[in-house]
Amino acid sequence: MSLPVAELHMHIEGSLEPELIFELAERNSVTLPYRDIDDLRSRYEFTDLQSFLDLYFANMQVLRTEQDFADLARAYFARAAQGGVAHAEIFCNPQAHMARGVSLEVVIDGIMDAVSASEREFGLSSGVIAAVLRDRPVREAVDMLADLLAMRAPIVGIGLDSAEVGNPPSLFEDVFARARAEGLHTVAHAGEEGPPEYIWQALDLLGAERIDHGVRALEDPELVRRLVDEQIPLTVCPLSNVRLRVVDTMAVHPVRRMMTEGLVVTVNSDDPAYFGGYVDDNFTALRDAVDLTDGERDILARNSIRASFASEARKSELLAAR
Numbered sequence: 612m613s614l615p616v617a618e619l620h621m622h623i624e625g626s627l628e629p630e631l632i633f634e635l636a637e638r639n640s641v642t643l644p645y646r647d648i649d650d651l652r653s654r655y656e657f658t659d660l661q662s663f664l665d666l667y668f669a670n671m672q673v674l675r676t677e678q679d680f681a682d683l684a685r686a687y688f689a690r691a692a693q694g695g696v697a698h699a700e701i702f703c704n705p706q707a708h709m710a711r712g713v714s715l716e717v718v719i720d721g722i723m724d725a726v727s728a729s730e731r732e733f734g735l736s737s738g739v740i741a742a743v744l745r746d747r748p749v750r751e752a753v754d755m756l757a758d759l760l761a762m763r764a765p766i767v768g769i770g771l772d773s774a775e776v777g778n779p780p781s782l783f784e785d786v787f788a789r790a791r792a793e794g795l796h797t798v799a800h801a802g803e804e805g806p807p808e809y810i811w812q813a814l815d816l817l818g819a820e821r822i823d824h825g826v827r828a829l830e831d832p833e834l835v836r837r838l839v840d841e842q843i844p845l846t847v848c849p850l851s852n853v854r855l856r857v858v859d860t861m862a863v864h865p866v867r868r869m870m871t872e873g874l875v876v877t878v879n880s881d882d883p884a885y886f887g888g889y890v891d892d893n894f895t896a897l898r899d900a901v902d903l904t905d906g907e908r909d910i911l912a913r914n915s916i917r918a919s920f921a922s923e924a925r926k927s928e929l930l931a932a933r
């Protein structure tokens with residue numbers, strides 16, 4: 612038996628499968644601009660991050676009620692548990708929903724409903740990270756954090772995602788300072804499409820405890836040294852990198868080179884409904900394309916558990932489970 616995995620980088624809205632999109636559209640009387648599921652699936656061909664984000668945000672319109680968010684998260688937990696995930700830290704994008712009139716309470720309460728049930732149903736522990744949309748006004752992020760704190764949302768941290776290039780971490784220094792002061796964990800997407808400089812900023816200006824993606828760190832040897840010295844985990848998403856053309860093919864994905872350099876690498880699904888699979892599918896793709904061994908898979912699984920924000924007791928339990 613192999614070690615269980617902690618999934619540390621997935622966007623819950625990115626686990627919205629085509630079937631559920633159609634089911635929720637029907638439930639909420641939303642007219643979709645697609646003829647059928649095949650027509651929708653034919654659009655899952657991306658040229659870069661923005662081409663994906665356009666579809667990702669468009670499809671979210673079917674999410675309206677607490678029940679919708681609970682159903683979405685429950686479907687993810689069920690599928691993730693089946694694929695060997697025992698702990699998950701999931702991103703949500705409240706601003707994307709608030710901007711179209713869905714309240715923060717609906718988003719958080721719906722997701723939390725599934726979070727509590729997943730412990731009971733699947734033995735899967737989890738935490739929610741509210742991610743700031745970096746391509747929207749800084750003021751909106753400030754307000755979202757204030758709202759989350761005011762409602763005492765049971766989130767474990769704050770993240771930073773969406774269109775990276777031109778939206779550097781430095782813009783969000785104050786928001787992240789407030790989050791840290793309130794005892795929240797901080798993570799940030801950096802070095803996916805953006806330059807190594809954004810990873811430096813995420814560390815130095817945002818106090819990011821983990822870097823989401825970070826594959827472009829390899830372009831800067833001094834940065835690699837820093838990440839290795841401080842053992843900053845990188846939440847790498849191989850299938851996502853191929854589908855968004857961050858790397859050319861899985862065969863040339865730098866995951867092994869990153870491990871050899873001494874980086875703390877973890878494997879994650881990012882947006883599993885859009886990029887061809889869940890965490891186990893990412894491991895399978897690496898096994899097939901770069902001959903990732905069972906031993907290497909165990910190292911990556913162990914890294915993910917250690918890099919998680921789970922309690923020390925939970926981490927020990929997972930590290931001992933085989």
Ligand code: ADE
Pocket residue numbers: 622625660667772773774800803851881882
């Ligand atoms: N939001 C959802 N998926 C994302 C990704 N891969 N990069 C940035 N923002 C995202």
Ligand code: ZN
Pocket residue numbers: 620621622772800823881
């Ligand atoms: Zn992501």
